[in-house]
Every structure is written in C-alpha cells, then in structure tokens.
Amino acid sequence: MRIRKMKEDEIKETLTIEQKELYPELTSEQMRSWVEGKGPFAPQCFVAEKDSTIVGFIVLSPYEVRNKEVLLEISTIAVRSENQRQGIGKNLIEASLSEVKNLWSKEGFRVVGLLVETGEDEEEAIAFYEKILPSFQKRIFREIWEDEKGIVFYLASFILKT
Numbered sequence: 001m002r003i004r005k006m007k008e009d010e011i012k013e014t015l016t017i018e019q020k021e022l023y024p025e026l027t028s029e030q031m032r033s034w035v036e037g038k039g040p041f042a043p044q045c046f047v048a049e050k051d052s053t054i055v056g057f058i059v060l061s062p063y064e065v066r067n068k069e070v071l072l073e074i075s076t077i078a079v080r081s082e083n084q085r086q087g088i089g090k091n092l093i094e095a096s097l098s099e100v101k102n103l104w105s106k107e108g109f110r111v112v113g114l115l116v117e118t119g120e121d122e123e124e125a126i127a128f129y130e131k132i133l134p135s136f137q138k139r140i141f142r143e144i145w146e147d148e149k150g151i152v153f154y155l156a157s158f159i160l161k162t
C-alpha cells in the first residue's frame, strides 16, 4: 500500500468512498474544490492505493496560520469499509502530515498542531483518533445541532515533539 497525492481524475472514485463511508451529501463540485488548490494554503488531498485501487483518502487543510506557525485540520478522512482496521487510516494521517509539514517548512512555517472534529456518536472515529493522535486535548460541545448530537474536537499538539 502507498500514500500519494490525489490526482484530479480520481475525484469520482474518492467521492464514492466519502459518500458511502461518511458524508452522502458531498457533491463532486465540493470535492473538486478540495483537489484543485495549489500551494500550502490550499487543501492537500492524498489517497491510499492498494493493488491499483484507491482504498482511502484524506484532506488536510490549514485551519489557522499566524507568526509563521500553522494549525492544520483534517477536513475529511475515509477508508473503504472492507479495508478498515488494516492500518490505512493511521498511514494516511502519518504520511500526509509528513508531506504537508515539509511543504510548509519550505515556506518557512512550522506546523504546530492538528485539529479534527467528529460526532459524539461516531464511536469508530473516536476510538481511532484517541488511539493515533499524539498528545491530544479533547473538548465536546453540545446543543448545536437540531438532533442534539454533540461535536467532539481533538487538538493534537506537535510543539513538544519537534
């Protein structure tokens, strides 16, 4: 399995994964806007490829930039259900983070942390993030959505690790 930058002609394939595993409402136009950006300020899309098939993908975006420091966020991450629990999600985060850190470093910026948000009822995602994110702080916000499901934020800090 290898992790590499997503190509523009892979929007349809990755959209299928996103719609099935996570977010059925996502449109190909939204997906395209993620893929088309250039340079570190644009979202960076990566795929996990296994036996010439895309089995998962991740989009990393800058959440906030200040004083030559960058806080990144995981805009989305999804792995095909038949390929879950094989280390692909972990690999996607580690490999994409390493590439994006390099990209920012070339511009003179340091990536200081990674933010990710999920639903309070997303047990798999919660188990995943709590296992793989280093030094994270967790906050839960409630009374936001009409269906009363809380939002869980994880913020992993890299400052002590660089």
Ligand SMILES: CC(C)(COP(=O)(O)OP(=O)(O)OC[C@H]1O[C@@H](n2cnc3c(N)ncnc32)[C@H](O)[C@@H]1OP(=O)(O)O)[C@@H](O)C(=O)NCCC(=O)NCCS
Pocket (backbone or CB within 6 Å): 021, 022, 077, 078, 079, 080, 083, 084, 085, 086, 087, 088, 089, 090, 091, 117, 118, 119, 122, 123, 124, 125, 127, 128, 129, 131, 132
């Ligand atoms: C969350 C998701 C991306 C994880 O990807 P994955 O490739 O299955 O994760 P990994 O195999 O790298 O898991 C790493 C570790 O996280 C934990 N973990 C992952 N999925 C888990 C689950 N369903 N239940 C419990 N622990 C889990 C385990 O500790 C696992 O290590 P192990 O398998 O050796 O025990 C994947 O389940 C997915 O695409 N889910 C649907 C979409 C989604 O929820 N995305 C996140 C939205 S915010």
